Amino acid sequence: MTNRTAENIFDRLVDGIVAGKMIPGEPLAEKALAEQFGVSRTPVREALHRLEQSNLAERGSRRAFFVREMKAEDLAELFEAVGEVESALAALAAHRLTEVERKTLMAILEEGRACDDPEAYSGINKHFHNTIKAGARNSALAATLEDLNLRTMAWRAANFHENTNRLATSRVEHQAITEAILAQDAEATRSLMRSHVAGSYVLVADILARREP
Amino acid sequence: MTNRTAENIFDRLVDGIVAGKMIPGEPLAEKALAEQFGVSRTPVREALHRLEQSNLAERGSRRAFFVREMKAEDLAELFEAVGEVESALAALAAHRLTEVERKTLMAILEEGRACDDPEAYSGINKHFHNTIKAGARNSALAATLEDLNLRTMAWRAANFHENTNRLATSRVEHQAITEAILAQDAEATRSLMRSHVAGSYVLVADILARREP
DNA sequence: TTGTGCGGATATGTATACATATGCAAGATG
């Protein structure tokens, strides 16, 4: 009786969209998806509604769902929002990190220094941001960030693969953020984190500019 | 063929929870609600899922929905999150408000000065915050704030009715925030807005402390 | 008396049938 089917459909749809297999603007018809996944329309409906609330799908006329179009403008807003929320979390973390987490952060920096593979570094990067997010001790804000990040993930992924230059920059910025956190300088932390996220957006903007000239 | 039924159920459930008519911890059984509203389980299911995503309901064992319990700790996190997001929006608005919006803001202050009725002031307060939210030109962040606010609304409402003292304080703080925005001082705006939201929380914390001693 | 296990009751998950609204196309009419 578990909700596994609907959850499963949702996850598969998210994967499809995030991986870019489902093109923005593509219609998400209940019947077609139900047939494709071999289930009835009911769990598909549920998954689509969750997609809408996650802002990965939107509704057009006839109440039909579509993969959400991402205009350059929307993406810029999204990254700005991520920057604001993540920097707020980091500022809180500056005063709230436990000793264990501080050591974790330093260990992550060390690990990052020894890593030249963009793929592997992506994991280290996640660990870094997750540690800060957890250290802020605010689950409401953390959940908010996760929501926002879900929508930028596709772009971040595309980004890291194309650009190894970003790796070195990221390393330096992580270093600076860590230092500010360890110094419990909330305002510096906030400002550095905001720039860090904005920096990761610049590349995305480039990709976007090349796609829609 | 509109989605009116499910939407309607959702709104009514939100109202019920926000108005405090549905007690936290109270089970939300599909069948019972369906009978209560005179519809089938299908739209009720949809409404409950939306409630869950809005964090107004949660699931227990047996996958049943309950009105979400709000511990003092959770509420504190929530208000902190609201403060961070709303202050971020205000900081952005400091540089992005249109001339029309600036004048609106000043008009709202004027209106607030002439208002001693807490009920009416609540509307003016909303208008003030909405103007800033809109002026930030970031719909993703604005939507985030709305999500968070939905969950604090019940407490804010309870609050304003009990305390007329808060009205004068709010007026002064709005004045200060407006001045910072008009001066395009993003950092001052951010800091003032954060305190403003935190201040509105203090009263909620008092109510909470009296309820759970 | 207490603990374990089985079975019924019940609530949720899924499938399907039916209702209804929207869009498109074809035909009639000016």
Added chain:
DNA sequence: CATCTTGCATATGTATACATATCCGCACAA
């Protein structure tokens, strides 16, 4: 020939029937 109207096709919204898992109570045994 253009435009409006009408009807059908199709997709979503809702209701209901069926499947299945969880919980509770009762009985039986240690």
